Amino acid sequence: MRVAERARTAPPGAWIEGEGYDDTLLADQRHPNRHDLDVVAPDHPVLLWHVSHHVCAVNSRALALAHITRETPDGYRGLEGHIVRDADGEPTGVLMERGARLRVNEVQPPLSVGQIVAGLRDVHDDYLAVGITSTHDAGVGGRVGPTEVEAYQEATVAPSFQLRVRGLLRVELVQDYLEGRAETDWAFVEDYQTRRFGTRSIKITQDGSIQALTGALHDPYHCDPTRTGMLTMEQERLDALVLAAHRAGFQVAIHTNGDRSIDSALDAFERAQAASPRPDARHRLEHCQMATEAQLDRIARLGVYPSFFVKHVYYWGDRHRRLFLGPERAPRISPLRSAQQRGIRFALHSDCPVTPLDPLFGVWAAVNRVTREGDLLGPEQRIGVEQALRAYTADAAYLAFEEQEKGTLAPGKLADLTVLGADPTAVDPLEIKDVPVEMTVIGGAVVWARPGAGTGV
Numbered sequence: 001m002r003v004a005e006r007a008r009t010a011p012p013g014a015w016i017e018g019e020g021y022d023d024t025l026l027a028d029q030r031h032p033n034r035h036d037l038d039v040v041a042p043d044h045p046v047l048l049w050h051v052s053h054h055v056c057a058v059n060s061r062a063l064a065l066a067h068i069t070r071e072t073p074d075g076y077r078g079l080e081g082h083i084v085r086d087a088d089g090e091p092t093g094v095l096m097e098r099g100a101r102l103r104v105n106e107v108q109p110p111l112s113v114g115q116i117v118a119g120l121r122d123v124h125d126d127y128l129a130v131g132i133t134s135t136h137d138a139g140v141g142g143r144v145g146p147t148e149v150e151a152y153q154e155a156t157v158a159p160s161f162q163l164r165v166r167g168l169l170r171v172e173l174v175q176d177y178l179e180g181r182a183e184t185d186w187a188f189v190e191d192y193q194t195r196r197f198g199t200r201s202i203k204i205t206q207d208g209s210i211q212a213l214t215g216a217l218h219d220p221y222h223c224d225p226t227r228t229g230m231l232t233m234e235q236e237r238l239d240a241l242v243l244a245a246h247r248a249g250f251q252v253a254i255h256t257n258g259d260r261s262i263d264s265a266l267d268a269f270e271r272a273q274a275a276s277p278r279p280d281a282r283h284r285l286e287h288c289q290m291a292t293e294a295q296l297d298r299i300a301r302l303g304v305y306p307s308f309f310v311k312h313v314y315y316w317g318d319r320h321r322r323l324f325l326g327p328e329r330a331p332r333i334s335p336l337r338s339a340q341q342r343g344i345r346f347a348l349h350s351d352c353p354v355t356p357l358d359p360l361f362g363v364w365a366a367v368n369r370v371t372r373e374g375d376l377l378g379p380e381q382r383i384g385v386e387q388a389l390r391a392y393t394a395d396a397a398y399l400a401f402e403e404q405e406k407g408t409l410a411p412g413k414l415a416d417l418t419v420l421g422a423d424p425t426a427v428d429p430l431e432i433k434d435v436p437v438e439m440t441v442i443g444g445a446v447v448w449a450r451p452g453a454g455t456g457v
Contacts, residue, residue: 002018003016003018003037003040003041003046003048004040004041006018006041007040007041007043007044007046010044012043012044013043013044013045014044015044015045015046015047015062015108015109016041016044016045016046016047017046017047017048017049017108018046018047018048018049019048019049019353020049020050020051020353021048021049021050021051021057022050022051023050023051023211031050031055031057031084031094032048032057032093033057033092033093033094034057034058034059034060034063034091034092034093035093036057037057037058037059037060037093038059038060038061041059041061042059042061043061044059044061045058045059045061045062045065045108046058046059046061046062047062047104047108050209050212051211051354052208052209052211052212052354053209053353053354054096054097054208054209054212054214055094055095055096055097055101055208055209055212055214056094056095056101056104057093057094057095058093058095058104059093060093062093062104063091063093063104065104065107066103066104066106066107067103068083068091068095068103068104069091070085070088070089070090070091072091072103074099074100075099075100076099076100076102076103077099077102078233078237079097079098079099079102079232079233080097080099080230080231080232080233081095081096081097081098081099081100081101081102081230082095082096082097082099082100082214082230083095083096083100084096096208096212096214096230097208097214097230097232098205098232099232105143110144110147111143111144111147112147113147113150113151113154116144116147116148116151116155117151117154117155120151120152120155120161121155121160121161124160124161124162124163125448126357127163127357128162128163128440128447128448129437129440129448130357130358130359130360130437131359131360131418131420131437131440132163132357132359132418132440133163133164133416133417133418133440133441133442134163134164134165134166134397134400134402134406134416135163135164135165135166136165136166136167136168136349136400137152137165137166137167137168138168138203138253138255138286139168139170139203140152140167140168140169140170140173140199140203141169141170141172141173142170142172145172145173146173149167149169149173152165152167152197153197155197156196156197157196161196162196162442162443162445162447163196163442164196164197164406164416164442165196165197166197166198166199166201166400166402167197167198167199167201168199168201168202168203168253169199169201169202169203170203171202171203171204171241171245174202174245175241177244178240178241178244178245178248179240179241179244200249200250200251200401201250201251201252201253201284202245202250202251202252202253203253203254203255203286204232204233204238204241204242204252204253204254204255205232205254205255206231206232206233206238206254206255206256206261206264206265207229207230207231207232207255207256207257207258207260207261207264208229208230208232208257209257210229210257210258210289210290210312210316210320210324210325210333211316211319211320211324213227213229213324214229214230215229215257215258215261215289215290216228216229216230216231216257216258216259216260216261216264217229217258217259217260217290218258218259218260218263219329221324221325222323222324222325222326222329223323223324228260229258229260229261231260231261231264235264235267235268238264238265238268239267239268239271239272242254242268242269242271242272242283243268243271243272243275243276246269246272246273246276246278246281246283247272247276247278249278251281251282251283251284251401252269252272252281252283252284253283253284253285253286253307254268254269254283254284254285254286255286255287256285256286256287256288256289257287257288257289257290257309258289258290259290259291259292259295262285262288262290262291262292262295263295265285266285266295266298266299266302266304269283269302269304270302273302280303281303282303282305282398282399282401283304283305284304284305284306284307284399285299285304285305285306285307286307286309286349287307287308287309287351288306288307288308288309288334289308289309289312289333289334290325290329290332290333291306291335291338291339292332293335293338296335296338296339296342296344297342299339299342299344300342300343300344305344305345305346305347305398305399306339306344306346306347307346307347307348307349307396307399308334308336308339308346308347308348308349308391309334309348309349309351310334310336310348310362310365310366311350311351311355311361311362311365312333312334312355313333313334313365313369313370313371313377313378314361314365314370314371314372315355315372317330317333317369317371317372317375317377318371318372318373318375318377320333320377321371321377330377330378331377331378331380331381332378332381333377333378334366334381335378335381336366336381336382336383336387336388336391337380337381337382337383338381340383340387345395345398345399346391346395346399347391347392347395347396347399348362348363348366348388348391348392348396349362350362358433359392360420360424360432360433360435360437361433362388362392363385363388363389363392363424363432363433364429364430364432364433366382366383366387366388366391367382367383367384367385367388367429367432368382368429368430368432369381369382370430385424385425385429385432386425389424389425393407393408394407394408395407414442414443415441415442415443415444416441416442416443417441418437418439418440418441419437419438419439419440419441420435420436420437420438421435421436421437421438421450422435422436436450437450438450438453439453
């Protein structure tokens with residue numbers, strides 16, 4: 001985390017923000033607390049993100065700036081959250097979910113358009129190098145609001161920016177409109193339909209992270225029978241937001257990890273369609289990790305489409321089985337085979353920066369379901385290589401309403417493709433993750449090539 005090192009060089013009072021601490025690195029507690037951080041950075045406000053990005057730890061100075069005290073309620077701006085407190089009722093500095101951490105985020109210095117553009121340019125080639133031609137940003141506006149849309153507009157019109165980006169707008173950007181308090185909140189959406197960036201989707205988060213114990217479950221966590229996670233919104237509010245976005249013609253994508261949040265999202269989708277029938281809405285469930293067989297039946301019936309976070313099998317599968325979900329529920333995370341058997345079209349994703357970008361690693365995880373410790377987790381939910389490839393190409397394009405221009409190679413479609421060093425359908429399934437990307441082609445032009453690779457296409 002290197003907080004102490006950064007505190008020594010940062011200007012007085014400057015914020016120190018760190019990414020991705022992992023609770024497995026901590027010997028006697030799941031999260032660092034304000035006392036830990038005060039020792040190494042007493043003169044700077046500090047915010048450290050848990051690897052899930054659903055929980056953060058802050059120091060006393062950050063709590064003071066955000067006016068978080070023992071009297072501060074957990075929720076904020078209609079969002080649920082949890083301010084962890086010690087035995088005396090004082091905040092420990094651990095803030096769980098947006099309803100708890102938003103107060104801190106609001107007092108952090110906002111990022112400028114220029115800073116965001118610089119960040120987009122910094123990571124641009126990382127996407128191309130793993131063969132990605134199009135990507136979803138499933139949280140546009142979550143940090144600094146419309147500034148993020150402006151940054152995408154500026155970055156993606158530059159000739160050097162080749163990656164195609166589909167933005168899912170955070171509901172906070174348009175909720176004043178959705179809840180009847182404004183008339184023009186989302187007028188800017190149509191202004192930013194460029195050749196590299198566009199959106200027609202609204203993103204809502206309805207629970208947290210399983211590894212942070214905030215994913216909303218029907219049954220308690222295996223390691224803590226007192227906890228079942230949390231829903232981010234009351235059902236009535238979720239229903240109202242989904243219905244308003246649905247009526248306005250937007251696709252709605254809802255973050256759902258636990259089975260309780262999946263039911264909540266499906267309830268909202270079903271009520272929206274009953275109130276205002278709309279064919280081919282293609283509403284989505286993001287992550288959809290703990291979908292039950294009955295929920296998959298309902299997903300198929302309602303015409304809802306999951307994007308599964310299958311890399312969880314590798315990165316957290318062992319801990320899900322031992323700690324979070326237990327040996328009965330853990331093997332069912334990302335039930336791809338069950339979805340396939342019902343004819344459900346689905347996509348796969350990395351949730352970067354929670355896990356690395358590499359799509360071939362996601363294909364490998366879907367085909368093999370091997371954990372970090374080398375065990376099999378739910379082998380009955382494995383799918384074939386061709387189905388996994390479709391989930392990153394043709395079916396992913398379908399979930400984005402882009403099947404007429406992307407996802408397969410055909411006359412009239414965009415010439416976006418990835419050239420691999422071996423056929424992933426022909427190699428040993430355990431070697432799929434090691435297949436090299438030779439070049440990435442967007443619009444018929446080679447935009448990235450492995451050093452030493454030829455560029456004839």
